[in-house]
Amino acid sequence: MLHSLFSWIISFLNHRPNIMKNNVKELIKKALIQWNEQDQLSLTIPDDVHLERTKDASHGDFASNVAMALAKPLKQKPRSIAEAIVKHLPASDLVDKVEIAGPGFINIYLKSDTQHAVVKTVLAEGDQFGHGNQGNGQRVMLEFVSANPTGPLHVGHGRSAAYGAALAQVMSAAGYDVHTEYYVNDAGRQMAILAASIWLRYLAHCGEVFTFPSNGYKGDYVVGMAEALFADVGEDYRMPAAQLFQDLPQDFDEESKTGDKEAHIDAIIAGGKDFLGDRFQAILQRGVKAVLDDIKDDFEGFGVHIDEWFSEESLLHSEALHQTIDRLEKNGYLYEKDGARWFRATDFDDEKDRVVVRSNGTHTYFASDLAYHASKYERGFDQIIDIFGADHHGYVARMEAGVAAMGFDVARLNILLVQFAILFRGKERVQMSTRSGSFVTLRQLREEVGNDAARFFYVMRKCEQHLDFDLELAKSKTNENPVYYIQYAHARVCSVMRQLGEKGLKHDMALGNEGLSSLVEPEEVALLRALSRYPEVIEAAALNHEPHIIANYLRDFANDFHVYYNAHRFLDVPEALRHARINLIIAVRQVLKNGLQLLGVSAPEKM
RNA sequence: GUCUCGGUAGCUCAGCUGGAUAGAGCAAUCCCCUCCUAAGGGAUAGGUCGCAGGUUCGAAUCCUGCCCGGGACGCCA
Known part of the structure; x- marks a missing residue:
């Protein structure tokens, strides 16, 4: 309780409307509201105005399709709607100019001052840059891996671990109060x-x-x-x-x-x-x-933090199991058949009814899983996220059925499925057999490719998608390997800073901030755009539960930097420009570091 | 059989929940270190977005039906 209040205060203090996209959205929304009032259109203003980053710089920085979307309800031509919206746009020091293009797009160009300002923001906020308050302190329960403690974790668990850990980080960065948990099946x-x-x-x-x-x-x-x-x-x-x-x-x-x-x-x-x-x-x-102990040690080495190891046995001792079954009984969803007690899951769109107490009197795993979920609800979480292996896909319907039957709000439960990772050694598929015990353990994988590569590769793809994990690629120290590519960009900035010292030069950040307007090269503009996009990337990754978006972003962002590095020099330029450029690349380094940190990957200063 | 995920360049994949001319990396061909790390960069080429309908100003994206692959479906854990 205290902790929750505390984190709410923290998130409140941390809240800064630093997402450029949202700022621009607000402008359009205000224009709509004003136009609506003035012309008495009785229009329902959408909560979320659609706005997107443009692919092409000739379309400005942002584009909105609201005019086209409103064409039908208003029975007016998109272009004239667009004109009306533009007319009512409030004055803003963010926007340079606005154009109407194509079938009715509103293209928005940011002032160059606005674009440059992101560098100051990054430098000021440091490792907090990109963090937002979308979660508004909501408490989120994130359960993942929860493998039976019958042996070491294997590579399949590794993906769930990396995904869960990254999601926890990303959601925390977006202002959620995340609690990570591992359910220990120690009773069966x-x-x-x-x-x-x-x-x-x-x-x-x-x-x-x-x-x-x-x-x-x-x-x-x-x-x-x-x-x-x-x-x-x-x-x-x-x-x-x-x-x-x-x-x-x-x-x-x-x-x-x-x-x-x-x-x-x-x-x-x-x-x-x-x-x-x-x-x-x-x-x-x-x-x-x-x-x-082995699993905990493995997680620690892998940089995966679990807040609570929740014991199944503790449920049995606490009578929670009986309460759960009573609860279902009371709500009228249990019946007897063949000496067993069945839960009428078919009342809630499951394919078939499920046994909760076997004919021999023992409870099924499903029964204790329900008791566990009851505990999650009773602990008062706003969002409950289960990360299951895709082989548990059949459990989703029955779990949701059970939760609903117990009288809890199913909408708060979100079950995510993580597909298996298939290991490749170059073109060769690595054969694994659980039967014979000849599977590759997570620890072996970590030792072979290193924690950084393992963490990154595991979250490169959307979680419900199959993942081909190429061990050779993960180990290779070439540009084919996205981990090295991104880390190298970070190391390069560090190297420049070392050179700066070796040449006896001093960097002045304040002067750099004053001279940001001299950053006008196309490569610099591209970097500025990418920097200001970072908070949006975190928001999208958190709301969609898709950390891979960050991985993709970092790859592109590192590319932008490498292009810049090749095209321009930082140290052998006039002093004012030098300060500005150094500020820019320090900001780049900061964002690379922040992004990698969310994914659990280190940002080396030297490679 | 039911459910589920996928099918985008030769390969591995993006594609911001419907936008403007389809995007990267590898592989191929050519090019760039007297210079802060070439673990980098540039250029060229490469496409019927599985197929067929539908929804609309507009579809790789949404709906329906097929085709092809991965996976899951126990009084197992």
């Missing part, structure tokens, strides 16, 4: 299977001989945990394999296609619990802790 059957897997590897380590179950966790990390267990307890947990495997249901057999892997592993778990008693739970807990 999978955890028992992990415990059993560790125990079996431990037995093997003790010298017992048996066939490892097909449904157990086969990764090397399990063996490591078994060895650690042995080191701690010696042979205290040892049980003769012959005794354990006696009279068990057959495991599934590839050759004969007979047997039941689920029944087989369940029997092993039951046998383990019988023999070990409390010690089984102890194995389980050390297993969860070891895996979770």
Whole structure:
């Protein structure tokens, strides 16, 4: 509560109407209002006037199509509407001139002073430049990855992690109060299977001989945990394999296609619990802790921050689960069939009804997921964003159904799906198999290509789109690699600043600001435009949940800088011009750094 | 079968929620370091925006139907 109030105050103080696009929009809106009043048009003024950056400089800086859009409701010619709007435009020191062009576009040219002023703004605001207040302090719950703690994160999780972390940063920059969370499935059957897997590897380590179950966790990390267990307890947990495997249901057999892997592993778990008693739970807990510690360490190395690790088990202890089921019951959406309790999801456009309590009395994962979502609502978030792997796409409808059935506002819930990343080594697709445990872990990927490249590549594309992740490209130190391309632009500015010092020159920022009007080269104008666009880019990325927009922007922006660098010199020019140009490139460096920071990529001073 | 994401230059992708002449990077051809990092830049060439209808002043973008690919659909977790 206090925190929320605090962040609201901060965001209020931080609020500056520094988005050029919005300033111009306001002018048009005022013109519409004034015209509307004067001519009694009884026009409904749209909240958001459509305005866009022009592609072509001969169309000015901004263009609006309002005149064309209003042609129909007003039954007037677009061009005459445009003329009326232009006539009513309030005086502004931003605008140089306004033209009507083509079928009725209103083209707006900014004053060069206005364009130059962005440099001062960037220098004054520093790492806050680009931040806005679109979120107005709204509290946002952002849950992502939430992989079962049964093994190390793999490259698929990496994309969710990078995306979630970037989105959290971007939304924070846009004035949202973002809370990141990882839901830890530490209560289910999978955890028992992990415990059993560790125990079996431990037995093997003790010298017992048996066939490892097909449904157990086969990764090397399990063996490591078994060895650690042995080191701690010696042979205290040892049980003769012959005794354990006696009279068990057959495991599934590839050759004969007979047997039941689920029944087989369940029997092993039951046998383990019988023999070990409390010690089984102890194995389980050390297993969860070891895996979770590994995941936390992985995230930390990857620059991904999680505010809260939310334990599924805590829901069970708190009775939240029962409350959830009661809640559905009370609202009349539960019924009994085949000994199980079903949720009538079909009442809410889901394909079929879903089980919440199995016939054996245990709750399904869906049930605890609902309890978890109830908790999210009860904690009072304005927006709840779930980032799921695309393989969970089937859960969207039932989750929304469940939330609605519990009586919560579904409109506040936003489920985003992240597609898998397909790894390539050049042209070669990297084969992965979860079954055999031979998947590439996130850690391996980070070690191979580095954190910067990994973070950037993961968020280069829209999240619901397939991503081809080329390891060779991510490692290459050439202009094909967008990460290096952008970082190089940053390093180049730093290098110029070093040269400045080496030549015994002093930079004077105040003089630079005074002389900004001397920045008239086309490459400089292009950079000024790009700088003033940055806050708009953040706004778009935050509102659409699309950090890739920033990645694309930075690429283009770095290009603008490299062009400038090649065409002009900064140090060997008259002093006044030098100060102005240095101010410009410091602003460029600042924006590169700010943008990279949002994506979790470093901005090196030297390469 | 149902749902979902995609199909834009030879390749990988942008395209700002309907705008003006379709945009980058790679690959191809040619060019630019006596100069702050060539990890850079310039030029040329490259297109039936999957196909067919529809909506309108205007469609790569929205709607419908097909075609082709990726993925998802359990009393699994």
